[in-house]
Amino acid sequence: MMCAIRAAQRGRSVIVLDHARAPGEKIRISGGGRCNFTNIHAGPKSFLSGNPHFCKSALARFTPSDFIAMVDRHKITWHEKTLGQLFCDESAKDIIRMLLDEMQAAGAVLHLGTEIGNVEKTDTGFRVATSEGTYECQSLVIATGGKSIPKMGATGFAYRIAEQFGLALVETRPGLVPLTLDPLLLESLSALSGISAPAEIRHGKTAFREALLFTHRGLSGPAILQISSYWREGDEITVDIEPDIDLLAHLKAAKQANGRQSAQTALGDVLPKRLAQYLAERTGVTGNMADLSDKVLMRLAEAAQNWKIKPSGSEGYRTAEVTLGGIDTSTLDSRSMQAKAVAGLHFIGECVDVTGWLGGYNFQWAWASGFAAGESL
Structure with a gap:
């Protein structure tokens, strides 16, 4: 036209x-x-x-x-x-x-x-x-x-x-297409379906900061759609949730303020609670904050902000x-x-x-x- x-x-x-x-x-x-x-x-x-x-x-x-x-x-x-x-x-x-x-x-x-x-x-x-x-x-x-x-x-x-x-x-x-995950990973993430969070998604030297959405098929949201144009099958992407927040600093401060709370609770103050629960379970971080070393807190923060995921494919032309x-x-x-x-x-x-x-x-x-x-x- x-x-x-x-x-x-x-x-x-x-x-x-x-x-x-x-x-x-x-x-x-x-x-x-x-x-x-x-x-x-x-x-x-x-x-x-x-x-x-x-x-x-x-x-x-x-x-x-x-x-x-x-x-x-x-x-x-x-x-x-x-x-x-x-x-x-x-x-x-x-x-x-x-x-x-x-x-x-x-x-x-x-x-x-x-x-x-x-x-x-x-x-x-x-x-x-x-x-x-x-x-x-x-x-x-x-x-x-x-x-x-x-x-x-x-x-x-x-x-x-x-x-x-x-x-x-x-x-x-x-x-500009949602990415899919293999059945085992998808099953482990099933509790996160419908959750959205600000994220930076990286592939090589390319990065986009927009929303990330967990779906029943895999990953979507503007940040994922953007990176999908650069991603190729077999490649890995890096997910950084809440990139504007220093999660390690937040966890350390939470430990000082209230050592009796769990890491999951502290993480849930800045991340969606189901996502905080998943990350705590995935990294095996349990117990009170007072009992957790900085190294353990770093592992938990990295699970959210340096999360390596290998998509299995995309949702295709549909x-x-x-x-x-x-x-x-x-x-x-x-x-x-x-x-x-x-x-x-x-x-x-x-x-x-x-x-x-x-x-x-x-x-x-x-x-x-x-x-x-x-x-x-």
Whole structure:
């Protein structure tokens, strides 16, 4: 829709073909129905790609401020949550209506419920066979996303078209996704299901500080979703619960203040009580605080703040918010999103090997890459 708006504004004749029955379905369900439509901090460092420089051009030419200006022009009220995340005050449907209104004003046409068949290269451009007839065009833009959330209609269509025209692909995998645990570990953590706590989750040199949520399948919450894009099967992650609190210092102070209380009770003053109980049992720390050495208290603090966990996998595309990998950026021009070897063929958005962090970054990439392609058509 963003690409169609910009191309139509520049005088091109534009038709958008969508197999869905309603426009912008992933917009509608995003942000709990309020659409986290951008992030004021969106920049190249917030994106994963085989080529970290590829996204710079598009992101610089259509910034969060540019999208905010469009939102303001349509009198859509919004607010900022944590970490630069911007949400609609009312409904994600406001963003969909805005894009549809912009398309209509520019003269772009939207065809919903349209199944795509064959795509062929012709002497003058492309021929696209659909369930409602055949279209011919000079330029063809593929904006069909990745494999995440298949119940919303997500498919690997973009990858099939890329391969048809000889473009290389980077291995795809679920991103921004909850992580699962092996049955034995999961069983030992079963009492923690539903507990949430502030945490820093680390993988190598990468770390995110947001909420951690224990689930009946494993680990979730924003911090886990963030680190999942960096995690690979077989890797270990480090969990630091309540990273802004010096737990060892707290336990030492509690020992001085009331030596007759248990370590579990002292830990429960700053951690969820079920989690405090689990950690005390896991480390075998029992008895009164007065009888515990600093070494034992350190062991208990480390169990919470240097907790090594090896996930067994992820919940997969079913719940993944994005698809990592995709069309190799080396095959595309970063200014126009056009395939270098196929004139007139463009790929934008999630199907390209550019994946943002959680929090509005992937929408900003959609707007920016769509605008970049629209500018060049």
